[in-house]
Amino acid sequence: MQPRNMSMSGVVDLAAVKAAQEAKAKAEQARAEAARQGGGGGAVSPSSLVIDVDEAGFERDVLQRSNEVPVVIDFWAEWCEPCKQLSPVLERLAVEYGGRLLLAKIDVDANQMLMQQFGVQGIPAVFAVVAGQALPLFQGAASEQQIRGTLDQLVQVAEERFGLTGLTVDPAAGAPAGGPAEEVQAGPYDVLLEAAVRALDAGDFGGAVQAYKNVLSDDPGNTEAKLGLAQAELLGRVQGLDPQQVRKDAADRPADVAAQITAADLDLVGGHVEDAFGRLIDTVRRTAGDDRDAVRLRLIELFEVVGAEDPRVIAARRALARALF
Numbered sequence: 001m002q003p004r005n006m007s008m009s010g011v012v013d014l015a016a017v018k019a020a021q022e023a024k025a026k027a028e029q030a031r032a033e034a035a036r037q038g039g040g041g042g043a044v045s046p047s048s049l050v051i052d053v054d055e056a057g058f059e060r061d062v063l064q065r066s067n068e069v070p071v072v073i074d075f076w077a078e079w080c081e082p083c084k085q086l087s088p089v090l091e092r093l094a095v096e097y098g099g100r101l102l103l104a105k106i107d108v109d110a111n112q113m114l115m116q117q118f119g120v121q122g123i124p125a126v127f128a129v130v131a132g133q134a135l136p137l138f139q140g141a142a143s144e145q146q147i148r149g150t151l152d153q154l155v156q157v158a159e160e161r162f163g164l165t166g167l168t169v170d171p172a173a174g175a176p177a178g179g180p181a182e183e184v185q186a187g188p189y190d191v192l193l194e195a196a197v198r199a200l201d202a203g204d205f206g207g208a209v210q211a212y213k214n215v216l217s218d219d220p221g222n223t224e225a226k227l228g229l230a231q232a233e234l235l236g237r238v239q240g241l242d243p244q245q246v247r248k249d250a251a252d253r254p255a256d257v258a259a260q261i262t263a264a265d266l267d268l269v270g271g272h273v274e275d276a277f278g279r280l281i282d283t284v285r286r287t288a289g290d291d292r293d294a295v296r297l298r299l300i301e302l303f304e305v306v307g308a309e310d311p312r313v314i315a316a317r318r319a320l321a322r323a324l325f
Helices: 017-038 058-067 081-096 112-117 144-162 189-201 205-218 223-238 243-252 257-269 273-286 289-306 311-324
Strands: 050-052 071-076 102-107 125-130 133-139
Touching: 050 081, 058 071, 058 102, 058 125, 071 081, 081 102, 081 144, 125 144, 133 144, 144 289, 144 311, 189 205, 189 223, 205 223, 223 257, 223 289, 243 257, 257 273, 257 289, 273 289, 273 311, 289 311
Parallel strands: 050 102, 071 102
Antiparallel strands: 071 125, 125 133
C-alpha cells in the first residue's frame, strides 16, 4: 500500500491563534507541574519514549502528555505484516529524536474504540496528537526518508506554534546497572568514519556514502555519520555537472522542479547557502503533490549538510513552515 496523507496539511486547523495560545499555556503549566513533582529536572530514559497505550490509559498517556510533547500514534496489529516493517522504524526514530516526540503504540484488536474514534480505515496508520488535538500523518508503508520529513515538520510546528519543546532525556537512565553508559556503544565507528573521510578526500563519494551508511546501520543516531552522509551524497550529485548549464536551465525553466533542485545543490556547494534555501522554498510555494514533496525532502537534506543549529537553517525552517502551512 502506498503512503497516503504524507503531509502536515492537517496542522492548518491546529494553527488557529486561540488554540495555539491555549496550547502554549497548557505546555507551560505541564512543565511547571512536572518540575514541582520531579524536583530535579524530570529527565526520562530513552526506553520510555516508546509506550504501549490502551483505552484505559489513553487520556493520561496521550492526551495529557501531548501538552508537553507531540505524541505520535502507531495503530498496529500482530497479524499485520506491513506493521511489522513500519513499527521498528518508528520505534528507532522515537529514540533518535531524543525527546522531541513520544511514540504511543495502540493494538487495534484490543482497542477497537480508539480505532473508531480516530477513523482508522486500515493499518498501519500513523496519527499525531499535539496539545490535545489529533491529526493524521500517513497510512500504509512509507520510506524512512518520508517518515523523517513528516516527523521533522511535526516537531517544528509543535515547538513554533504550541511551545512544545519536548522531554529531557537522560541516556544514562537506560544504561545497565554497574557500568557506564559508554559501554553500551558498540562498533568500530572511528575506523569506519576515518575510512569515509579518506574516501571523500579521494573523490570516491560512493565509497564514502557506503562507509557512513555502515555506521548508521548500527548507530542510527550518530551525528557525525549523518552529517557526513548528507555531505557525501551532495558532492556525489554535483560531480561532473556543468555549473553554467545548470544555472541556465534553472533560469530558463523556473517551473522545472528537477532543474531548481540541481541548482540548489550547486548553490550550496558553492557556499551560497541562503540562495540554495531560498530557491527551494520558492519552489515549494509554486508546487504541489509529489513535486512539492520532492523539493521539501531535498531541502531537509541540505539542512542536514549545513547543520541544525546554523542560524540560516533555523530561519529557513521557519520559512518552509510558512510556505507549507
